[in-house]
Amino acid sequence: MSDEKSFHMTPDEFRRHGHAVIDWIADYQARIESFPVLSQVKPGEIRAALPVNPPAQGEPFDALLKDVEKLILPGVTHWQSPNFFAYFPCNASGPGILGDLLSSGLGVQGMLWSTSPACTELETHVMDWLVDMLGLPKKFMSSSAGGGVIQDTASSAALCALLAGRERATNYVSNKKGCDGRLVAYASTQTHSSLQKAAMISGIGADNLRLIEVDQNLATRPDVLAKQIDADRRAGLTPFFVCATIGTTSSNAMDPIAAIAEVCHQHKLWLHVDAAMSGTAMLCPEFRHLQNGIELADSYNFNPHKWMFTNFDCNCFWVADRKALIQTLSILPEYLRNQATESGAVIDYRDWHIQLGRRFRSLKLWFVIRHYGIEGLQHHIRQHVQLAQQFAEWVRNDARFELAAPAPLNLVCFRHKAGDAANQTIMDRLNRGGDLFLTHTKLNGKLTLRLSVGQTHTQARHVENAWKRIREEAREFATAG
Amino acid sequence: MSDEKSFHMTPDEFRRHGHAVIDWIADYQARIESFPVLSQVKPGEIRAALPVNPPAQGEPFDALLKDVEKLILPGVTHWQSPNFFAYFPCNASGPGILGDLLSSGLGVQGMLWSTSPACTELETHVMDWLVDMLGLPKKFMSSSAGGGVIQDTASSAALCALLAGRERATNYVSNKKGCDGRLVAYASTQTHSSLQKAAMISGIGADNLRLIEVDQNLATRPDVLAKQIDADRRAGLTPFFVCATIGTTSSNAMDPIAAIAEVCHQHKLWLHVDAAMSGTAMLCPEFRHLQNGIELADSYNFNPHKWMFTNFDCNCFWVADRKALIQTLSILPEYLRNQATESGAVIDYRDWHIQLGRRFRSLKLWFVIRHYGIEGLQHHIRQHVQLAQQFAEWVRNDARFELAAPAPLNLVCFRHKAGDAANQTIMDRLNRGGDLFLTHTKLNGKLTLRLSVGQTHTQARHVENAWKRIREEAREFATAG
Numbered sequence: 001m002s003d004e005k006s007f008h009m010t011p012d013e014f015r016r017h018g019h020a021v022i023d024w025i026a027d028y029q030a031r032i033e034s035f036p037v038l039s040q041v042k043p044g045e046i047r048a049a050l051p052v053n054p055p056a057q058g059e060p061f062d063a064l065l066k067d068v069e070k071l072i073l074p075g076v077t078h079w080q081s082p083n084f085f086a087y088f089p090c091n092a093s094g095p096g097i098l099g100d101l102l103s104s105g106l107g108v109q110g111m112l113w114s115t116s117p118a119c120t121e122l123e124t125h126v127m128d129w130l131v132d133m134l135g136l137p138k139k140f141m142s143s144s145a146g147g148g149v150i151q152d153t154a155s156s157a158a159l160c161a162l163l164a165g166r167e168r169a170t171n172y173v174s175n176k177k178g179c180d181g182r183l184v185a186y187a188s189t190q191t192h193s194s195l196q197k198a199a200m201i202s203g204i205g206a207d208n209l210r211l212i213e214v215d216q217n218l219a220t221r222p223d224v225l226a227k228q229i230d231a232d233r234r235a236g237l238t239p240f241f242v243c244a245t246i247g248t249t250s251s252n253a254m255d256p257i258a259a260i261a262e263v264c265h266q267h268k269l270w271l272h273v274d275a276a277m278s279g280t281a282m283l284c285p286e287f288r289h290l291q292n293g294i295e296l297a298d299s300y301n302f303n304p305h306k307w308m309f310t311n312f313d314c315n316c317f318w319v320a321d322r323k324a325l326i327q328t329l330s331i332l333p334e335y336l337r338n339q340a341t342e343s344g345a346v347i348d349y350r351d352w353h354i355q356l357g358r359r360f361r362s363l364k365l366w367f368v369i370r371h372y373g374i375e376g377l378q379h380h381i382r383q384h385v386q387l388a389q390q391f392a393e394w395v396r397n398d399a400r401f402e403l404a405a406p407a408p409l410n411l412v413c414f415r416h417k418a419g420d421a422a423n424q425t426i427m428d429r430l431n432r433g434g435d436l437f438l439t440h441t442k443l444n445g446k447l448t449l450r451l452s453v454g455q456t457h458t459q460a461r462h463v464e465n466a467w468k469r470i471r472e473e474a475r476e477f478a479t480a481g
Numbered sequence: 482m483s484d485e486k487s488f489h490m491t492p493d494e495f496r497r498h499g500h501a502v503i504d505w506i507a508d509y510q511a512r513i514e515s516f517p518v519l520s521q522v523k524p525g526e527i528r529a530a531l532p533v534n535p536p537a538q539g540e541p542f543d544a545l546l547k548d549v550e551k552l553i554l555p556g557v558t559h560w561q562s563p564n565f566f567a568y569f570p571c572n573a574s575g576p577g578i579l580g581d582l583l584s585s586g587l588g589v590q591g592m593l594w595s596t597s598p599a600c601t602e603l604e605t606h607v608m609d610w611l612v613d614m615l616g617l618p619k620k621f622m623s624s625s626a627g628g629g630v631i632q633d634t635a636s637s638a639a640l641c642a643l644l645a646g647r648e649r650a651t652n653y654v655s656n657k658k659g660c661d662g663r664l665v666a667y668a669s670t671q672t673h674s675s676l677q678k679a680a681m682i683s684g685i686g687a688d689n690l691r692l693i694e695v696d697q698n699l700a701t702r703p704d705v706l707a708k709q710i711d712a713d714r715r716a717g718l719t720p721f722f723v724c725a726t727i728g729t730t731s732s733n734a735m736d737p738i739a740a741i742a743e744v745c746h747q748h749k750l751w752l753h754v755d756a757a758m759s760g761t762a763m764l765c766p767e768f769r770h771l772q773n774g775i776e777l778a779d780s781y782n783f784n785p786h787k788w789m790f791t792n793f794d795c796n797c798f799w800v801a802d803r804k805a806l807i808q809t810l811s812i813l814p815e816y817l818r819n820q821a822t823e824s825g826a827v828i829d830y831r832d833w834h835i836q837l838g839r840r841f842r843s844l845k846l847w848f849v850i851r852h853y854g855i856e857g858l859q860h861h862i863r864q865h866v867q868l869a870q871q872f873a874e875w876v877r878n879d880a881r882f883e884l885a886a887p888a889p890l891n892l893v894c895f896r897h898k899a900g901d902a903a904n905q906t907i908m909d910r911l912n913r914g915g916d917l918f919l920t921h922t923k924l925n926g927k928l929t930l931r932l933s934v935g936q937t938h939t940q941a942r943h944v945e946n947a948w949k950r951i952r953e954e955a956r957e958f959a960t961a962g
Contacts, residue, residue: 004864004940004941005860006861007852007853007854007856007857007858007860007861008574008575008861008937008938009574009575009576009852011507011508011510011511012507013575014503014506014507014510014575014578014579015503015504015507017575017579018500018503018506018507018575018578018579018582019499019500019503021503021579021582021583021586022495022496022499022500022502022503022582023496024583024586025495025499025582025583025586026492026493026495026496026499027492028586028587029492029495029586030492038595039595039597039598039599041598041599043594043598043821043824043826043827044602044826045598045602046598046599046602046603047602047603047605047606050602050603050606053610053613054610054611054613054614054850054855055850055851055854055855056854056855056856057854057855057856057857058851058852058853058854058856058857059851059852059854061576061579061852063851064576064580064847064848064851064852068583068844071599072599072603072844073599074599075597075598075599075600075602075603076587076589076597076599076600077589077595077596077597077598078589079587079588079589079590079596079597080587080588087590087596087816090588090589090590090838091588092585092586092588093489093490094489094490094494094495094498094499095490095542095545096585097495097499097582097585097586097588098495098498098499098502098542099545100581100582100585101499101502101503101506101578101581101582101585102502102505102506102549104573104577104578104581104582104792105502105505105506105509105510105573105578106509106557106560106561107560107561107571107572107573107578107792107793108557108558108559108560108571109560109568109571109793113524114519114520114558115558115560115568116520116556116557116558116560117520117522117524117526117527117556117558118520118522118527118552118553118554118555118556118557119556119557121525121527121528121531121556122527122528122531122553122556124528125528125531129534129535130535132534132535133535152633152836152838153836153837153838155835155836155837155838156835156836159682159835163681163682174684174686175681175686175687176681176686176687176688177662177686177688177689178660178661178662178663178664178684178685178686178688178689179659179660179661179662179684179686180659180660180661180662181658181659181660181661182659183659192814193812193813193814193817193837194837196812197810197812197835197837200644200656200657200809200810200812201640201644201682201683201810201835202682202683202684203655203659203660203683203684203685204659204684205655205656205657205658205659205660206656206657207657207658207659208658208659249814249816250814250815250816305838311585311588312588312590312838312840313836313838313840328681329678329681329682331674331677331678331681332674333673333674333730333731334731334921334922334923335568335730335731335920335921335922335931336674340524343524345524345525346524354636354637354640354678354682354835355633355634355636355637355794356634356636356674356675356678357571357633357634357636357786357793357794359793359794363549363553366545367545369535369536370536370539370540370544370545371488371490371539371540371542371545372488372539373488373536373537373538373539373540374535374536374537374538375488375537375538375539376488376538376539377488379486379488380487380488380489383485439816440815440816441815441816442815450816456489457489459485460485
């Protein structure tokens with residue numbers, strides 16, 4: 001039965017088809033500005049073009065690639081277009097894509113050190129590098145009592161932080177006995193919705209996540225936080241966890257980390273700091289004042305898959321006390337036991353997150369850091385911030401528009417003064433037009449447009465064109481304003 | 482500031498470096514049998530060769546690829562080697578890798594339908610295809626009240642199932658109010674450890690996950706389950722969830738789904754069925770008797786990233802009642818609101834799992850299904866099962882060895898009769914020798930070797946050689962047995 005019939009792609013076929021896919025992506029990058037940024041298809045249109053039944057026999061690879069072009073591409077919203085200004089960036093880059101491709105090719109599982117030592121050790125190494133690169137406290141380094149791990153998303157990292165805080169507060173009992181409904185966590189009205197989701201998942205309950213009032217800059221008010229904690233304590237509840245944000249999703253608001261940390265310290269609460277997008281800015285020393293107080297945090301995370309040219313998924317999560325995290329998430333069935341683990345000399349990252357299996361994600365991060373160097377990363381981050389600041393300046397100088405929030409980095413929240421309906425119309429027309437894609441939020445009850453600069457290839461001409469197109473679509477509202 | 486200085490890889494550079502990476506992977510595939518399957522490095526060895534500090538300036542791409550070869554490869558355990566018989570397979574394939582590469586190249590986020598309609602619609606389509614391909618009940622199709630979603634791992638899927646069950650049992654109140662420590666879930670002593678982790682994470686508590694006794698085949702005993710549920714009810718607790726397994730991790734034991742479902746139905750418990758590896762076998766009608774009763778399950782999952790040639794991560798999770806899942810996990814902040822979502826005409830997969838962000842994972846699954854066709858997938862699954870059955874036959878016919886559990890599919894649990902120490906020695910020598918990699922478990926208190934057949938390129942000669950090497954390393958124990 002040796003050398004039996006095979007349907008597999010041979011290495012030589014892989015080489016040929018692989019080159020074709022690489023070429024397709026290179027061509028896609030070169031022509032990306034020719035597509036409408038936001039897909040213009042209607043619900044059900046993509047599915048309607050797909051065959052109802054799965055194929056009984058295999059098909060040639062060329063047919064697959066043709067169908068990507070013909071059937072899939074019209075349904076793609078082009079997150080990698082330099083005219084993508086919506087949500088947050090989820091930027092990618094050549095070295096990121098190729099590092100991830102190598103990870104697919106090696107196809108290893110990094111759940112235990114022993115299941116692929118390089119997968120664990122490169123991850124630890126790169127996470128230590130990033131502590132230096134971002135000006136984070138030494139207590140997050142693997143040589144201290146803390147350490148870092150790559151997670152999939154900030155949502156998962158927030159959940160892990162909440163769980164570690166929950167367990168520390170209950171002396172690692174709620175893991176075993178279940179929650180008792182008396183634990184209380186704190187975030188702000190502007191904190192990312194994943195905190196609410198984490199409170200739901202963890203058995204804390206969404207009602208036990210207090211959403212603290214913010215100031216005029218949309219930043220958490222530490223005084224209100226302190227009062228709420230006192231009130232909850234008096235009511236016999238158990239405050240245990242606070243999430244502060246460096247750069248909120250909605251408006252890029254900056255919470256005062258040091259002041260919040262002081263409250264947490266007083267009350268012995270776990271402080272998690274979420275810097276999902278804006279953490280990348282800390283590559284540049286001139287922005288690090290925005291993370292003042294970070295040395296007092298128990299955990300911290302940012303997403304290289306947002307603004308640091310590393311394709312999704314790649315979240316970096318650090319804790320100051322790795323024992324608290326491991327004790328929260330560790331399980332060790334017999335079939336995973338091995339000498340390296342028993343020796344205690346290695347990290348087994350399966351104990352650091354929700355999942356068991358894990359991909360070799362540090363490869364792409366390593367590739368990105370080495371391709372750009374600190375210099376290259378800093379250059380492009382500064383460029384993005386400069387472009388956003390230029391845009392904010394244009395808004396400030398146009399009497400029909402106003403800024404809706406401070407713009408400390410690369411996100412500009414602005415609106416036409418003619419009101420919600422006008423802003424909705426402007427946005428819908430821009431997005432239907434296809435030249436660019438931007439999204440909205442609500443700030444102080446008013447519909448607000450968001451221009452988020454961070455796609456890898458966004459340059460001055462793209463932001464200039466965005467401003468031109470915005471003014472064009474706003475023309476009819478000019479006098480009404 | 483147009484066309485400013487750039488550190489980015491151009492499309493042409495991407496093409497050139499991309500071809501080099503593809504060639505590296507093709508070469509890696511061609512020479513993979515020349516490496517020791519289990520990495521032979523010592524803890525710290527890989528890190529010690531990496532520069533202490535991150536690079537200030539960027540480096541040429543060729544240097545990166547050279548370092549993968551020189552610094553990383555020695556620390557890789559070769560999961561894609563046809564001589565990998567450890568744990569479970571985590572197999573990959575050409576079409577899987579290239580589909581994933583396209584996903585990296587497109588770099589879209591599929592959190593909402595509108596953020597890339599093709600990402601959502603292809604996923605729904607392929608998940609519906611798989612319902613047919615695996616002989617699953619129609620209630621899991623998107624045209625019914627249920628539906629499927631791609632998750633990262635079976636751990637996350639199990640957690641989502643547990644949460645949906647928790648919420649249904651509490652009338653969607655524990656999401657808001659938190660858990661009360663009275664909810665009880667059920668699995669068996671052989672259920673995957675992720676269920677324990679899910680009980681910890683969800684605030685249920687590990688002590689409230691009852692591990693039901695198994696029969697001589699290591700399958701859950703429905704009578705013991707029913708008795709335990711009765712006892713818990715009498716104690717004033719709230720049974721709400723059962724996890725049954727088609728092919729346990731440790732020994733590939735098959736739980737009697739129909740009998741367990743009957744107990745669940747009587748007591749109105751959520752039944753989740755985990756078929757992480759063995760679900761792939763259901764591509765072949767002759768194995769579907771192993772999932773008898775699946776039409777009574779509330780949720781079900783298997784991992785194409787284990788045995789179905791689709792590289793990690795790719796878990797397929799279905800529910801019979803999608804409203805229960807969505808009501809459990811849904812949150813909708815203003816900045817994610819959009820017309821398509823409000824219309825109710827589309828699926829927004831962010832409400833179907835823990836994370837918010839999501840990759841275009843259906844591309845690789847679509848590529849795999851179309852490349853192989855049902856015929857090709859069936860061929861290779863049957864081949865793996867046949868190889869494992871052949872190995873089991875060799876064990877049965879060798880007086881020094883014995884089978885430690887039934888081998889219904891592609892996993893053979895066996896041991897040398899000379900006892901635990903001998904089996905440990907045999908395994909350690911085999912794994913140090915590098916010709917193959919296998920792992921162990923404990924069954925009925927005895928150390929047991931596991932030969933898991935499922936790597937994409939494993940053929941008869943690899944299994945033959947494994948058996949030859951096992952007997953060689955066992956030679957000294959031959960007379961002692």
